[in-house]
Amino acid sequence: MSKDQIKEVCAKFDIKGEFISYEVVNSGHINTTYRVYYMRETGLKDYILQKVNTYVFCDPIGVMENISSVTEFVRAKIKQKQATAKRNVLHYAKTLEGKYYVFMDDGSFWRCCRYINDSVCFETTDNVGVVEEAGIAYGEFQLYLADYPVSELNIVIPHFHNTILRFEALRTALKEDAAGRAAEVADLVDGYLALEEQATLPYRLQRQGKLPLRVTHNDTKPSNVLFDSKTLQHLSVIDLDTVMPGLVAFDFGDAIRVIASTGAEDERDLSRVALDMEKYEAFARGFVTTVRDSLTEEEKRTLACGALSMTAECGVRFLTDYLNGDKYFRIHYPDQNLVRAKAHLKLAQDMVKKADEMQKIVEEYCK
DSSP states (O other): OOHHHHHHHHTTBOOOSEEEEEEEEOOOSSSEEEEEEEEETTEEEEEEEEEEOTTTOSOHHHHHHHHHHHHHHHHHHHHTTSSOOTTTSOOBOOBTTSOSOEEOTTSOEEEEEEOOSSEEOOSSOOOHHHHHHHHHHHHHHHHHTTTSOGGGSOOSSTTTTOHHHHHHHHHHHHHHOTTSOTGGGHHHHHHHHTTHHHHTHHHHHHHTTSSOOEEEOSOOOGGGEEEETTTOOEEEEOOOTTOEEEOHHHHHHHHHHHHTBSSOTTOSOGGGOOBOHHHHHHHHHHHHHHHGGGSOHHHHHHHHHHHHHHHHHHHHHHHHHHHTTSOSSOOSSTTHHHHHHHHHHHHHHHHHHTHHHHHHHHHHHHO
16 A cells, blocks of 8 residues: 555544654564554654454454453553553554544555554564463453453354364365365374364363353464563563453463474474473463463363364364365465364374373462
């Protein structure tokens, strides 16, 4: 987009100062993001401007209702403890009409939030101190929202972590064999189906009323935490598009899937894929010690299982997409979804082997 087009969008928001410039932010795979700069009397001020992908998020207003409500709730909790929350929670700008979003004439949907200065994020890290800080950040997110009225949240992606449905979709894809690939992945399918009972346990417990629904982030990658660029202490959880009712075990587990794997998501050399127990313990230490007092006993017993659930679920989704002809996930080479599925199965199988050790670590930090 041109400078004039970006400036036109920004003018819809109640931003003080004079528009100076903008730059494209290339991180992220769904929304289109820009960093925009305004000059005020006190100096240069920057904001994050985003064009929301309304194909992925077909209810963008519902997304922003969730985000604005949750961030204001967290802000109030933080300000009970300290004078300002500017660097600890996202702050979205309102439009001149008092909304947190704007539809432009071409139908595009935009939002704008303050940029958190002197911050950094990590796609991956070997710094166990940063891993622990990520655990604290996501634990605080849960803790601040423990008494939020979860029933008021919009379901922006139905069945997002319905593990039962994910396995059913795999069976359907196998039967239909749209891309003619079923025969070559028979052993891989068998490997995932062997994990089904364990992987679906948290979801089944929730359906039985034994696990409560809470406000969950649902995309707890390390890159969705901002850290202070000097101290590396956590600042704020970001990328809140998928905030919905969910299970604490799934937020814990999805973070472990990403942050504690020894291999890349699409690692071809499966000998390099395993669960890094040092990183697992670091994240668990940060997360569990922060949130433990707000958890039920059943939630504590299923945290470690959440890691297996999310790893198996994600792998099943990659495999299902491969069987369907790579229709959903973006791929950069022909068999990437297959490679992803194999790597996730290897990680999940290693979690099964280490399940007792994983749960003992959770129990230790629950004390």
